[in-house]
Amino acid sequence: MNPHALVIALQMCLVSWNSQGYDTAYHQSLESGKPLLVLVGADWCGACQVMKKRVMPQLDKEGALRDIHCTELNLSKDEELANRISKVNTIPCLILFTKSDDKWQKSELIGMHNQKTVKAFLEKHATPTVANKAGEKRRR
Secondary structure (H helix, E strand, O other), rough: HHHHHHHHHHHHHHOOOEEEHHHHHHHHHHHHHOOOOEEEEEEOOOHHHHHHHHHHHHHHHHOOOOOEEEEEOOOOOOOOHHHOOOOOOOOOOEEEEEOOOOOOEEEEEEOOOOHHHHHHHHHOOOHHHHHHHHHHHHHH
16 A cells, blocks of 8 residues: 555545434435534635534544544535525534424534634533533543
């Protein structure tokens, strides 16, 4: 294997987070009732890449995404789907769908944010069960 290809492959492993394909995450969220978190971004967007490669992997490593189904949408490739779930005008954009009393609610966090801000957003808008579990982990 080419040494440069190996380095790139290893870097990709280091920056990955628990993101699934949209269809998989969507259906798992429907079946489980757990929140669905969608990161909408683009390959050409520096702020999107920071969210994708630094912020989200760190949140995943901390366990903040454990009870949430996560996916990414590339606005350049999935523009129709991104606009169907939300009128995305600014990227990066985190869209969180939560279920409450048989209704799904949508919350958005627009722009680049650090782990602390995203975690606070998730705790505020996720279902009480997810927010409580995140709070329990912090107290330990």
